[in-house]
Amino acid sequence: MDTGTHIVMGIALGGLAMADPAVAGSAITTTAVIAGTIIGSQAPDIDTVLKLRDNAVYIRHHRGVTHSIPAVLLWPILISGALWLIFPEANLLHLWLWTFLAVFLHVFVDIFNSYGTQALRPISNKWVALGVINTFDPIIFGAHLLALMCWAFGAHPVWTMAILYSVLFFYYVARFAVQHAVKKAVQHTIPGTTHIIVAPTMRFFQWRIAADTATHHYVGRAYGRSINIYDKFMKKPLPDSNLFQAAMKDKNLAAFVSFSPLYRWEITKYDAIYEVRLIDLRYRSNDYYPFVAVAHLDEKCKILNSYTGWIFSEDKLRKKLDFSHN
Template identity: 25%
Template sequence: MDNITHTLTAAALSQAGLNRKTRYATLALLIGSNLPDIDIVARLGGSAAYLNYHRGITHSILGVVTLGALLAATIYYLGRKASPPNKRSVPPLDGPWLLAICLISTAGHVLMDFTNAYGVRPFMPFSGRWYAWDIMFIFDPLLLAMLIVGLGLPAIFRLVSEEVGAQKTGFRRGAAFSLAGLVLLWGVRDFAHRRVLGMLDSHTYAEENPQRLGAFPSPANPFTWTGVVETASAYHLLPVSALDNDVDADRALVFHKAEDSPALDAAMKARTAVIFAGFARFLWRQAEETEDGFEVTLRDLRFYSPDEQRSGFTARIQLDKSLRVRSESFHFMGAPAR
């Protein structure tokens, strides 16, 4: 998920009651909810390096525990040296609760990232296998709106109460609303996801049976999905509504699989191609001969939009006529598919 959503979810957890458990609970939640994304430093090595390391060790079980413990130790150490709070309502610094809250924040970050199609690698460094729930878009406006409403309205009511001299309202109910909405949205999207997968699996595609299936969400509508079906000879992409009774397989956009060739074999040995192939779930390969040699294009069809005709997550390998790599690149937002 995006970092704004991570941050607002942490604020909701704090206001729901965790801020009453120990001093610095809110600070720990806000930092811990974004701490696993410290792997952003991999961007300094380029897009391919970032793809290779992002959501790796820092998003694993080992990473969650390590980062949470380090955060708790740091805040506890600095908190012990800080002056005591001025307000009596502030709870005392509690080491065990602080550790628990830091672990909740880092684990919550990974759980939210697990819900989208990008996925996480929870068993790093022992296994690099990706896991993804595939129910949430990486930026979900509906979830963000619920968090803003749940946290924002109580703040407005509190300002009004102060102005009219009434008793100040709290944030707890609004935070509970936001967190309940999050869980409800997950449930609705999971139901829709399972329904879409069932409809996709009930068809043949160009007289071939499905070998693998995927259903990937749209940014706003929890009932609108993009289906990806792999058969023996091609990938089929089609829009699917969970509110419909069936899918129209004839509307599928077909990506025929390329036959193995020396150019493809040579390109797949390039560093960028190796990284991308380890990440891509529905890898579609193209090889085109050019004046200088060959251009090999790799796409992960999870991130292809049939409506926008754009192909996110695209790698390109340029080969000379002797099949040596001339250049290699990877882009999260690919150019329009050709």
């Protein structure tokens, strides 16, 4: 989820913590626990700083180690320990328990996005992504804001947050039901599908679609059970050439492949320079595919420059690569 949603989730969890007599019975413990749930709901995303280094490192490691099983166990110890030094009269055990729940909830809800997490590390490095909730979901965020406003105006925090979580439980169930119906509709529209990705948008009944058959890639959108296919690409096997193999060893293209489950490739020659481009098919926007990996190589298969990330125009891509096709 986005940062704003994680913040309101942390505050709401702090309200639910009032159900714990050890928390509700001590003003100091209450303050410490609310601080713990807010910080704990943000801590796993500390790896966002990797973006300052470069996109390849960020793509490979964001929601990786910091969302793993050891991290989920370690974050609450570090956070509750630090808060206990500030609030030594707080109940340390209950501070740790609610902080742990905040960290766990952060990683758990991230699993429902299309991006997903490596939540099973070190058991498995597989990305767990259920793809039923958009990174920013206005209904989830709005429901939290409404609950927090009710609390601020005097509503009982425990009952308010209990109602909030009950409503959101049924909302998640509804999202799974709609996603399942969309997948069935895609199978009916595109016979012979071998791989279907149905990704959420901010609108409840609108979903992004990317699908494979034995011979083609399909990209489209679903509006309820109505499937609109926008693009159809012939599937091509990856080239077994020195040029392509050299490009795939580049850190930017390697990071892209580790993250993208469905992409197509292009090789274009500009004078003495070859461009190898990988295009993620999941994120079509306004007739453009913004998530790409690009490498430029010379005739000796030497990497001249490369880039991976979100680019919404060719001009910006050329600036990133410091290379002009003209």
